[in-house]
Amino acid sequence: MxxxxxxxxxxxxxxxxxxxxxxxxxxxxxxxxxxxxxxxxxxxxxxxxxxxxxxxxxxxxxxxxxxxxxxxxxxxxxxxxxxxxxxxxxxxxxxxxxxxxxxxxxxxxxxxxxxxxxxxxxxxxxxxxxxxxxxxxxxxxxxxxGDLMVYRKDLLEAAGVAPPTTLEELLAAVPALTDTDAGIYGIALRGARGSGANVWRWMPYFKANGGEWFVDGKPAFNSDAAVKATETYLELFKYSPPGTQTGSWDESVGSFLSGQVALLVESTPLSGMAVDPNNSLVVENVGFLPPPAPLPGGGxxxxxxxxxxxxxxxxxxxxxxxxxxxxxxxxxxxxxxxxxxxxxxxxxxxxxxxxxxxxxxxxxxxxxxxxxxxxxVNFWQDARWPDLGDRWGIILEELINGTRTDVKASLDELEAYANELLTQ
Structure with a gap:
C-alpha cells in the first residue's frame, strides 16, 4: 500500500x-x-x-x-x-x-x-x-x-498453487486458478490489434521459445518458435476474462485491479497501481516476481x-x-x-x-x-517495425477471435508481408 x-x-x-x-x-x-x-x-x-x-x-x-x-x-x-x-x-x-x-x-x-x-x-x-x-x-x-508478474497471494494460497517461476509452471497454474463460477480468471492478456497491444504481450513467448526476427539476414517470422508462441498465447486466452479478447492494457490491467484475475505478466507501471488504494481493490493481497523463466521482460x-x-x-x-x-x-x-x-x-x-x-x-x-x-528488447529495432508489428497485430487478433484458425498459414502470410516490406 x-x-x-x-x-x-x-x-x-x-x-x-x-x-x-x-x-x-x-x-x-x-x-x-x-x-x-x-x-x-x-x-x-x-x-x-x-x-x-x-x-x-x-x-x-x-x-x-x-x-x-x-x-x-x-x-x-x-x-x-x-x-x-x-x-x-x-x-x-x-x-x-x-x-x-x-x-x-x-x-x-x-x-x-x-x-x-x-x-x-x-x-x-x-x-x-x-x-x-x-x-x-x-x-x-x-x-x-519491463514486465513483472503481479499475482493475488490469497487466490494462489487458496488454490494451493505456488507462484510460478517458470513458463511450464505458469501454464499449469493458470487453469488451476480459474474459477469462472466465482468470476475468477487465471490470467489476463491483450487481444486488441497493435504492435504495442496484443503483439507486445505475444513477443515474450516468441522470444522464450527461441524466436528471432531474422536468421542469416532473412525474415524468420513463421518459424517453429513463432508457431509455438502463438499456440501458447491462444491456449492461455481460454483463461482470460471476457473483454480482454478485444481489449488492450486498460482491460487487462483493469480486470486485475478489480479482483477478477489471479495473476498476469504486464508492464511494470501496473505494479504501482496494484498497491495504490485509489486504483486497486486488491491492495493487501498483491505479490510480485519477475516473469516466469525463460520469458524475457518486454522492455x-x-x-x-x-x-x-x-x-x-x-x-x-x-x-x-x-x-x-x-x-x-x-x-x-x-x-x-x-x-x-x-x-x-x-x-x-x-x-x-x-x-x-x-x-x-x-x-x-x-x-x-x-x-x-x-x-x-523483444521487438525488431527498425524504422519499419510499427508497420510490421501492426500487420501481425491484425492477424493475431483474428486468431484470438476465431475468424482465423490456421496458425502456420497466418505466420506464412506475415512472412510474405515482411519480405515485401524489406524491398520498399
Missing amino acids: IKTFGLASGLALTCLLSTSHLTMAFAQGLTCTQPIKVLAQPRDGLTLLETYQDEFKALSGTTFQIDYLNENDRRAKSRADASTVGNYNVYYVDEANVALFASSDWIVPLADYFPAEYDYADFDPGRQKVATYDGKVWFAPLTGG YGHGLAIATKANADETAKQCAGLFIAWATSKEQEQRRLEAYQFGELNRTSVITSQMFSDIYGPALGQALADTGKVTA
Whole structure:
C-alpha cells in the first residue's frame, strides 16, 4: 500500500546534490545563451520539472520551454520538424521511433554530451537497453519499464498453487486458478490489434521459445518458435476474462485491479497501481516476481534526445545534453518519488532507496530490480517495425477471435508481408 512519507530528508538531499551539479557545470565553463526548446508529450514528471525553471537557469544560464502534444501528434510533428526546419533542441522519443530518428541522423548519440556526474549507468538496465540502438545510447529515460508478474497471494494460497517461476509452471497454474463460477480468471492478456497491444504481450513467448526476427539476414517470422508462441498465447486466452479478447492494457490491467484475475505478466507501471488504494481493490493481497523463466521482460522506454538540426555547434549540443541530464537526474527522480509519480521512476538508486520501500513496500522494489536484469528488447529495432508489428497485430487478433484458425498459414502470410516490406 502507498504510504505517506516525511519529505524533509529527501528535500535536503535534493538541495545538496543540485548545488553539487551547479558547481560542476560552472567549473566546466559551460554557459548557455539560447532557451532550450523541447517537443514532448504530457508527463507528470515534466509538468513537475517546469516548477524548477529558476534552478536550471542558475545551472546553465538559460531557460527552457516544453511544447506538449499527444503521442500520435508528437510523433508526427517531431518527424516533420527533425527532417526539415529543426526548431527543437530536444525531442521526446520512444522505443517505436528511436531507430528512425537515429538512422535518419535526426538525433545525435547522447553519451558525448551527457555529463558524467549525472551517472547514466544508474538508470535501470532495461531502460538502457531500449535507449540503445546500433550500439549507441540515444536518449535518457523519462518513463519505461519491463514486465513483472503481479499475482493475488490469497487466490494462489487458496488454490494451493505456488507462484510460478517458470513458463511450464505458469501454464499449469493458470487453469488451476480459474474459477469462472466465482468470476475468477487465471490470467489476463491483450487481444486488441497493435504492435504495442496484443503483439507486445505475444513477443515474450516468441522470444522464450527461441524466436528471432531474422536468421542469416532473412525474415524468420513463421518459424517453429513463432508457431509455438502463438499456440501458447491462444491456449492461455481460454483463461482470460471476457473483454480482454478485444481489449488492450486498460482491460487487462483493469480486470486485475478489480479482483477478477489471479495473476498476469504486464508492464511494470501496473505494479504501482496494484498497491495504490485509489486504483486497486486488491491492495493487501498483491505479490510480485519477475516473469516466469525463460520469458524475457518486454522492455520499453520514452525519453529525451538531442536534436541534430537545432543544435548546430558543440556548445548547443552540450547545453541540450545538460538539460536532458538535469531533467532526468537523481534529484528530479527523487522529486517524482515524493510526488508519487511511480510510472516515471527509472533510476536504480531511487527504486532501491529506503523512501521507495517505505512508500511502496520492500517486495516491489526488489522485484523491479530483479526484473530489470531480464528485461530485453523483444521487438525488431527498425524504422519499419510499427508497420510490421501492426500487420501481425491484425492477424493475431483474428486468431484470438476465431475468424482465423490456421496458425502456420497466418505466420506464412506475415512472412510474405515482411519480405515485401524489406524491398520498399
